[in-house]
Each structure stands twice: as structure tokens, then as C-alpha cells.
Amino acid sequence: MKKLLLLMFCLSATTGCFSQRGVNKEDAAYVKANYTKYEYQIPMRDGKKLFTAVYVPNDKSHPYPFMMNRTCYSVSPYGLNAYSTTLGPSSQFLHDGYIFVFQDVRGRWMSEGTYEEMTPQLNKHKSNQDVDEGTDTFDTIDWLLSHVPNNNGKVGAWGISYPGFYTTTALLSRHPALVAASPQAPIADLYHDDAFHNGAFMLVANFGFYPFFTNRQDDKPTQRIAPEFDPGTTDGYDFFMKMGPVKNTNAKYYQDTIRLWNEMLDHPEYDQHWKERNVLPHLHDIKTAVLVTGGWYDAEDLYGAIHTYKTLARENPKTPVYFAMGPWVHGGWARGNGDHLGDVDFGGPTAPLYRDSIEFKFFSHYLKGTALDLPPVSVFQTGNNKWKKYNKWPPAESHERELYLLPDHKLSFSKPSAKGNSYDEYISDPANPVPFLAGKSMDMDREYMTADQRFLQDRKDVLSYQTDMLDEDVTLAGNIMANLKVSTTGTDADWVVKVLDVYPDSAVNNKWTGRGVQMAGYQQMVRSEAMRGKYRNGFDKPEPFVPGEVTAVDFELQDVLHTFKKGHRIMVQIQSTWFPLIDRNPQTFVNIMKAQESDFKKATHRVYTSKDHISFLKVKVL
Template sequence: MSRTALIRTLVFILFVLPLWANAQDDDILKKLEEIAIIDQKVMMPMRDGVRLATDIYRPKTDKPVPIIFSRTPYNFNSWGDGKQRTRTAQRAYEAVKRGYAYVVQNERGRYYSEGEWDILGVPLTDGYDAFSWMKAQSWSNGRIGTYGCSSTAEWQMAVAALDHPAHFAMVPQGFGAGVGQIGDITEQGNWYRGGVEQMLFFSWLYGVEHDKFKPRIPAGATQEDLIRISRFYDLAPENPPVDMAEALKHLPIQDILVNINGKREIFDKMIRRKPNDPAWYEGGLYHDTMDINTPGFWFASWYDVSITPNLALFNYVRSNSKDAAIRDNQYLVIAPTLHCAYTRATENTIVGERPVGDARLNYDEQIYAWWDMWLKGEETGFKANTPRVQYYTMGSNKWQAAEQWPPADAKMTTFYLNSGGKANTLNGDGVLTTKKPRKDNPDTFIYDPMDPVMSYGGNVCCTGNAVKGGAYDQQSMEENPNILVYTSEVLTEDTEVTGFIESTLYVSSDAKDTDFTIKIIDVYPDGRAYNLDETIQRARYREGYDKEVFMEDGEVYELKLTPMATSNLFKKGHRIRIEVSSSNFPRFARNLNTGGNNYDESEGVVATNSIHHSSKYPSHIKLPIRK
């Protein structure tokens, strides 16, 4: 590039592009002002007197209208700069032009909302009280739909279980951190997987929490005062940038936030909670003891942090809601994207570094047909035109439809792990076969917590620069002798795997406690090995999360891991592979192998771990194969 061209490029980036972006922001705000009655910083009262800051955008009409409600811990101040401002205005504009009021509200303790914040906006009654307030407004037709992704979705399920008469429908997207316990899956809001801490919240809390000495607006401030003040004070924290790849290495893990000068009160109490701690059942998480009585249009992603719990919740509501009409009004979309990245699918979608084709979908059209049906009472043809489950199959790179999840024609096929005892690395002798092995030639590897297997790609969210999300070629990782690699023969025909993937390992260790990880991979003819999903299990919780049972040297134990999930066409000429190890860091916290608390320990124990495979110890996975 010439010097002149370089200068022109820099001028464009530094001066023209920001002006263009601001013009785009101003344009959507002007368009919104033309069609909407805008009522900002409405302080909606809760039953305990705390007031929540709320912005209301509604059509210029005297007729009552339905409401699309978004409650969030994130900043939506329309006087600030940045993507959130534009996103809120765009969503409000799309709703208002279609005849809806769009109401966005901060959880208590966030930005201009009063009270103290906790994850998922405890108390749960805040959502119920907001519904009651909106239903009573003269401009409301009494029908409310809840909408949002990630932290703007996660509170919806537990509130839906309160069965407010105005809550007519919901669209939760990327909602996994609202899932506590569903059957045998005990995630506790994505804090755990298989009894192991998922480190995403370590990073997320640093980025979003406001300091305890943050500026506070005096109680009782008027709406006029708040609107004026919001033009000057956005209240958005800007924490110093942190290298999370380094920060998450700190031990003990209970001191990670204090080590980077983060706010730690919420983290301090959560890091000490075990998977079955009663505190998980007192807040805003949804558990399978609750009955959802609200129609739901659910959105999930193959490379989200909690794809399996998300799908398990959809199935649970479809099978267990007490009302048959509610069971029949649950719909699901599964996209081949990262967390909350549905609309980023393009004509040539790339997730991580794997191209997966044209993954676009008419999201807005479907969502508003859903709203029109439930909130306006119109006959939109949604149920006639929308499949129960829409899922994207990678490999074949196409959208497919089914009446249930998994599709009814997906049949479980067992693949056994086998080797001559040297499955270490992709150059070892590990195989994945439909024939049950006879003789036990266990594969042994070393797990040193101070030198863990690092995360590379995967089903992640919110870890800053610590983990790349999506599909990445795992071949370089598979050179590690502490990763066991089991690969099928070359496939002689296309093989579609769609559904939950079950894993059972027979393990032994010379440590009291350790972890075991598993990852499923699509191996291309040229050797590229793209990860599809992954999971982990802490051995002490192999008999349930209400007790800890430690290992004894020389004993072999059965471990059933939390299911994985995918839809992938393994093409003819490809191979199916799984990796087994004992760490996937920093996606998951390291087990220090001591049998202690782990969260307050700095010194680890090196473990010698083994995977057994024989007629007595048939380590295996079960794949849902569609013919």
C-alpha cells in the first residue's frame, strides 16, 4: 500500500467511519421519534418500594397495544454512545412500527434502577410486579411477551413459572445461564458442568459489575431529574482492560477477581457454593420443580456454552407442563453460531475457522408472526408454517425440520473405545469401533494441574481473550501425549449425527479426585479435525451432586458424563473422533486432584489417570445417527 493510500485509509478509519456510525445512530433515533411516544426513565415501583428504571416506546395511537418486554442488566441509556444504544433504538423501532410497545428495563441495582444487584435480578418477584404494572397502563392491551438473549433471556423461565396472567408468550435466546437443574443435568446457571466450574462467569463478572462505591442517584429522584442527569452521566463502568488468558491462571481461583482489582462480593459467595448448595434454589434460576405455563419460541446455538441444558429444558417443558396446550406451543431454533450470534449468520457463515455454508434464517419474520399470534390474537399462520424444531446441520450445511428433539428417526448407535494401550496422541493406536473390546489394555496419561490441556475453540461465551469460540482444527492439540485419541475407520457413506451424544467412561486414578473430559470431532480426509462439542465430569460427583465420593488407587469407576449435542454430517471419507483427557482449561477450572475444596487451594497433585476398555469395562459413546 502506498503512503497516500495508507493516509487515506487512516483518515477513513479515524474520522469518516465514526461520523458515519454516529449518523446511522442518529438516523434510527430520528425515525423512532417520528412514530413513537417515548417515555424514558419511568421508575417502575416494586412491592418493596424499590424502583426500576424503564424506557417505554409505544405507537402514536389511542388504542391499547401489546407489549414486548426486555429486562436486562446491560446499559440501554439512549444518550450514550455505542452498540447498545443503537440496538435498543433499532429493536424499539421494529416493534413500534409493527404496532407494539417496546419496554426495556434495568434489573434492580443496575444503572439507574434502585436497589442492590444480584445475578438474574433477584428477587424473582420483580418480573411479576413489572407485568402487573404494565398490564394496568391505559395504553396496554394486557398482553405481554418477554424477549431477549443471554442475560436478557435467562430470567424469563423462572418468571414464566410464576404464571402471571399477562405473560402471554416468550422468546428466550441463548438462555442457558437461567437453567439450574433439569433431570440429571446440574449446571446451576452455567456455573457448573459435571461438577466443574465453568470459568466464563469469572471473566463476565469482572466486566459487568459496578463497584460498590459507584455513583448513586438519591432515592426519590424525579423522572425529569433522571432524564436530565442521564444526558451527562451514563453510569457505565469502564474497567481497566485485563488479559483474561493470564488472569484465569491465578491460584487459588477464589482470588482471581481480587487479583485483577475486580468487584468480588457476588463472586466470593458463588465460588464457595457446591453444585447442590441450597442457595442455587433460592434465586432466579429455573429448576425442573417449576411448571412453565407460557408458550415459548426458544433459540439455541451449536457453539453456545450450554447447548445441552438448553435443549433439555425445551424437551422438559414439552413433556412436563401440566397444560397440554402449553406443551403443544413450544418451538425451537438451533443455529450453527456462537452465543447470541444468530443474526450474524451470513451467506458464507464461518464458526471459528470452519465454513458451514449459508446459515441465514428469517428470524424477525418468524418472531413477529409469533408475537402477532399471541399478543395481538391474529391468525398469522405461524403454527402451520413453522416447524416444531428448526435445526442447522453442519457438514451438509442446511436447515432441517423435525417434530421433536432429537428427530424421531435418530437411532442411538454405540461406538466403543479400544486400543493396544497406546491411544496417546493422534499418532497412537486408539480406535472407535462398533465392536465391543474383550481384553483390557487401559490407556494411561498424566494430568498435571500446573500444565493442563488448554482450551482451543469450543462451546464458549464471555471469557474475553482466554478462549476462542467455535470450531478449530485440533491436530496440533492432539500431539499432546496427555490427550487420548480414538478415531473411527474412514466412513464409506455419509453419516448424519443429530441429537444428544451419551458418554460412559471406565476410569481409574492414583489421585483421590480428578476430572475427565471428552470432545467429539469431525476429521476431514486431509486430517483437519473440527471440534463439535465437549463436556467434563468431576469424579467425586460420579454418584450424584448431593455427595462426594473419592477414588481409591487401583479401583475402576464408571463415569457417565453430561450429554453432548450436535447436528453434523460426517461425509463419506471423513472419520469420527473423540478425545479424552482430564482438563480443558480455562473453559473449565482445573481440578487440583487433592480431594480438597479446590477453590481455596494453590498447590496441585499430579495424577496418573487411565481409561479402561474391555468386555467388563466397555467405555463408549452413543451417537444418534439418522439414516
């Protein structure tokens, strides 16, 4: 987790950590020469004070708009003489001139109050004690407008990941001065974004995160940085197998000292705890222009970006809502070129176009009145590596089709014709789970999102279904829905569905192709997702499987914009373990967060491929 944690911290904080990745000494010198830093404790309506760093241009020849970033990852460096080495979403903002505002949110770092993960948003605020991130943002904006001179009365907000959530909640302040906001890779629904995917616990992503994240659990401001957890190994597969059931995280390592970790273990179902941490139902009556940004290969908050955009566009039809998606990992648009991921080449830099022609122009238009020629939807089409512009997402030109799992491991847009009870089966053994990477890292390596799946070709517990060689390009544009007919000899099971782009034998290596890898026959993962079967009829009501009974398991794999080129094949893989990306399902109907070693059992799973029991993916095809 170390690389992931460092990345999240660097992208969110205003420290030199972010800029040092780009080693932009010119920007660091420019900040010191052209801005004056101030630090404030801004009072909220309930009396709590939030630590805020403000960088004001020295040039007073004209007023400036505010650019605000609220974060739980620290606004360090602290101290009036300690300057950030970069300001704003990109270097262009720094040189164009804004009043930059960075705030530790309530209960974090140098701000007062007690921290709540994804603070529940209140529907009503009857008294000054009824506070949430929306009211904190409103009070902050009000204070800035009246206490920071030479401002033009307009505020923009942006943030990536958790700060993306705080940007979304800034919309809920509904402050008239907030005229533009860009939630980027925002957490929208903590259960579905980061904690659980369709009920399956995201083990490796969360395990190392919370020790790092939990630098304080009280109402006492501090600059203390929490130590990272040291597993003593780089072999995550071996580490988590030896750890055993999830409950052992406390028995062996945390000793019940991390409140936010325990909240996840105490709430495996989508109960009221999680429903209160879903911001999407509140995104109505928004007047602020919004640019929602995400990456097709964001392993953490793909759900948040897509569903934040769709909800805003649906619930606020008169508000300018823009959507940008590129071939990026979590936050990948904010740094670097975005020209490849692992072995997969995107045909050239993609991130600079976003920073210069989408993000910068969006804020400049709404905060400074410059011209704007930006389509509502700007999305990168992987597979053939082209930027596409649409008026809505998914594009109106797409239409639904079904991609059927057939006997003999075939995959086709034609329905199965044979009646009966045909199926494929495999034995799923929690003691020998399918790895999610060819290597065995302690990280949720971002490259897994496009990784070659040929390392699994000898596994008997992975089913593969493949089309014939395509005689024309096939482009999927929109979400993918898995509709499986399955059975199991157990009483619970996970179902992992992966959609792959299989390259022809004539494919040649590119400059990013790793040592020992051949792009000929490469099985590139395009989209994948897990489903904990007990939640097939509702994430708040687990139900056991009846052993041997054919059962429908339907779930969403999220959106794609990908072209399977002529000469390629489409493959669908199905498996029931994906370790340690998700935790192991005992395959018995128990509370998995409290499961004992004795609860874990082998089970035989079947996937049905007949006309009587049809399994298919519902896709949107251009």
C-alpha cells in the same frame, strides 16, 4: 474477556451499542421520528420501584401490543431525550409497530432493591414482601396495561442470556396478558450454565466478568458503569498460570470486594445456594406460547437453551412450545449473518431466516393475530448445512447407539471383543495443562467451539480414538452421554471428552479458512464437555477416587445435530486439563477453591478399552 463482555452488554442493553455493530442509521432515525420515549419508576408490591423506559408509537390509529425486555445490563441511554438506536429483537419489529418496554431489574442500575444473582423463585407468596422475578414481572405488566394508553392488552417478552433468564421467569408471573415469550440462550441453572460445567469451574469466562458486572452491591440506584479488569496481557494461559490457585484471585486482585464472585468460590458443590438458582423445576402450568432459541456453538448457555425447551415441552404438553437452534455463538442469531464460525463454513446466511421467518412471525401471530406456519422444532444440521423441521426434539426418528473406545486408539459402533484389562494411559500434570486454544487469549474465544484440534497432536496427555473412514453419512441428533471406565493414581481428576469431525485429505479450503490453515485433515470440534471426577456420583457429594481402582465416570456432553459425511472420520479425544477454559484440578481430594500450590500433583490416568471395562459414548443416530 473484553469482547465477550461487550457482546453480552450490547445484546442485552437498549443502547446504541447493539445497533452500532450493524451500523443501521436508518433505524436510529426511524426510532426518533416515529416513537415517543417515556421513563417510569414502576412500583412493585413490596414498595420498591423499578426503572422502566417505554417507547410508544406516535401513530395512534390502532392499539399496539407490548414487547418487553427485562435486563440486568442497563436500559441506557437514560433521559427522555436520549433515544435508543434500535428497538425490539430485530429491525422488523421496529417498523411493524409495538410498544417497547425496557426495565432494569431489581437491584440493578436505576432500579431500587438489592440484586440477587438469578433471584431464587418462591413457591408461595404469602405476603407483599414475598417477591421474585415472577412477581416483579406480574406487577410491571399490570401497571403497563393500566397506565400506557392505546395498548391492545397483549404482552410479549424476549431476552438473550441473562435477559433470557428474565424472560423465562416472566412465564412464572403467569399473567394472562403475557401471551408470547422467547427465552434466548437463557441461563436456566446457574451452576450448570455459567459457573461450573459438571463441577469444573469455568475460569476464563467468569474471571473478567464479575468486575464488569458488579457496578453496584447495594440498594442505591446508579448509572455508574463498573471498570473492566485489566490483566495487563493478552496471554491468558500465562496470566492464569502465574496467578496460581483460584483462591489467589482475591489475594492478588479482588481483595474480597466482589460478593457475587465470592459466592462461587464459597459454593463449589451443587448445594442449596445453587439449587435455589435453578429455574427449571418451576416451569409447569405455563399457558404462554414459548419460543426457546439457542446456538449449537453457544459457549455460555447451551445447557440453558436445551434444558429450558425440554422441561417446558415435557411439563406443559398442551402449551405451544417451539424450539429453534442454529449454528450460532451466544446471541449470534440476533445480529450478522451466521454464515461461519472460525474456519467452518455453514453454506450461507442462517441468522436472517431465524429473525424473519421464525422469531418475527411467532410474535406477530400471538400478539397481532397474523397467520403462523411454524413447526414445533426448527434446527440447523451442521456438517451438511441444512435446516430441518421436526415435531419434537430429539426427533422421534433417532435411535440410541454406542460408540466404543477400542484398543489401538480405534473408535467403532461395534463392542470390544477382547477380554482383559486393556487401557490407554497418560500423565496429567497441573503444571503443564492442555490449552483449550491454539492461541493464548484472555478471552473465551467463541471459535474454540469448532476449532481445529490438530494443534494438540504432539501432546502425550491427550488420547485420540478414531473410526475408519465412513462409507456413508452418520448423523447424530440429540444428546451425547460419555460412559467412561477410568482409574487414576491420584484421588481426583477431571475428564474432558471432545467429539471431532475429521475431514478427509481431499477437503478444500473455503472463503473463511484462516491464513496458514488447511481444511484437508481438519479436526473440527463438534461437541465437548468437562467432568470433575469427584462429582461423578452427585454434584452435591464429592467423593475421592481410590487410586488404581477402575471407576465409572458418566456425564452429558449436551445435544448436537451434526452429519459426519461419507469419507470423514469420527474422533473422540480425552484429556484431563483444558486451560484456562476450566481451572486446574490439583488431582488431590481437596476443596479446589481453597487449594494451595502444594496440593497440585502429577497423576497417571487410565481409560479402559476392554470387554471387561467398556468405555463408550451413547449417541442418538438418525
